[in-house]
Amino acid sequence: MKTDKRVVHMTTVHHPYDPRIYHKQCKSLQNAGFDVTLVARRDPKQNEEDKTIPHIKLKTYKSRLKRMIFGTYSAYRKAKTLKADVYTIHDPELLPVAWALKNKNNVVIYDVHEDYVTSILQKDYLNQTAKQLIAVGYKTMEKFFTKHMGISLAEKYYQDTYPEGVTILNYPTVNETFIEHERIGEVENSVLYTGNVSYVRGALQHGRLPQIDPTLTVHFIGKCPSELAEEMGVEAGNHRGQLKIEGIDSFVEKEDIEKKYLERNWLAGIALFPPTEHYMKKELTKFFEYMNAGLPIVCSNFPVWKAFVEKHKCGIAVDPTDNEAIKAAFDYLKGQPEEARRMGENGKKAVQEELNWQTQEQKMVHWYSALMNVESYERSIK
Known part of the structure; x- marks a missing residue:
């Protein structure tokens, strides 16, 4: 199947050749006929000669704060020019970007890699009060920005938090x-x-x-x-x-x-x-x-x-x-x-x-195909 539908995957946190993002999701969607582009940070150490997914490079920031401010803004500017049918983000800090990219003619997806609330509550360098405040703030922000997003989940138990999410489990590709x-x-x-x-x-x-x-x-x-x-x-x-x-x-x-x-x-x-x-x-x-x-x-x-x-x-x-x-x-x-x-x-x-990426690949491709029927998607989230 070859289609003119464009899918953009975005990350400011993960490595550009992250196994789940690049080797599984991007490659599977490309093999299914979609026009796939990755927006991710530059890594000068990597050899890109054998890479098949177009990669729009973002500047790498050593400072987390600079990355969250300047990196996310750069990701937004670059992604917006692509006019994609589907934007998939892989980091919580890109939630405002995805929200800003959403319009009546496209779909945005939040791919949840981690249980972020639990992760915040486990930060050793924060005191208990700070952890609680940040966790509540994150949940409030997430609820607001994901209101009109599709949600994919890398782990079964995440459905406790996102009952509407679709599990696209992080099983390996059979080698x-x-x-x-x-x-x-x-x-x-x-x-x-x-x-x-x-x-x-x-x-x-x-x-x-x-x-x-x-x-x-x-x-x-x-x-x-x-x-x-x-x-x-x-x-x-x-x-x-x-x-x-x-x-x-x-x-x-x-x-x-x-x-x-x-x-x-x-x-x-x-x-x-x-x-x-x-x-x-x-x-x-x-x-x-x-x-x-x-x-x-x-x-x-x-x-x-x-x-x-x-x-x-x-x-x-x-x-x-x-x-x-x-x-x-x-x-x-x-x-x-x-x-x-x-x-x-x-x-x-x-x-x-049973426990292989091919089973998840089929689910993901069918789901993306269904979401690209924009009218039915909009009705489903109202």
């Missing part, structure tokens, strides 16, 4: 190379963490894993602030050489992460997060990516996570504060290699048959 790859031979005493590294994503828990099990080497591939990498090294103590961090202060592309999965015969993919309201409710994207690559998962025993790995028989859930339980999980995988292989295969099968 044909992963399908053909088999976990054969001796498994290494190496575990893998992929994606951004942060405190709330268990950076310090993961950093101390070589102290818990001195035989383990822990590999991280994803953006990690250099200051945090130093703290992780302190947690590892005399074993800090067993922490391998790729992506210090720099974004790691999806293609590079996927190559990493095939580099070794990994013992497991890890997600030992501390308990926070947001992550305790969420099915992590990295779960699906570990499963896609055929890796067993070792994760925190939050009820949602424990139920997930038990349902798909793809890993072990443990108390992230219990060092003995964590070591026992790794010992089990090392001592039962056939069971570990079965866990990986179970996860891979679940992704291939």
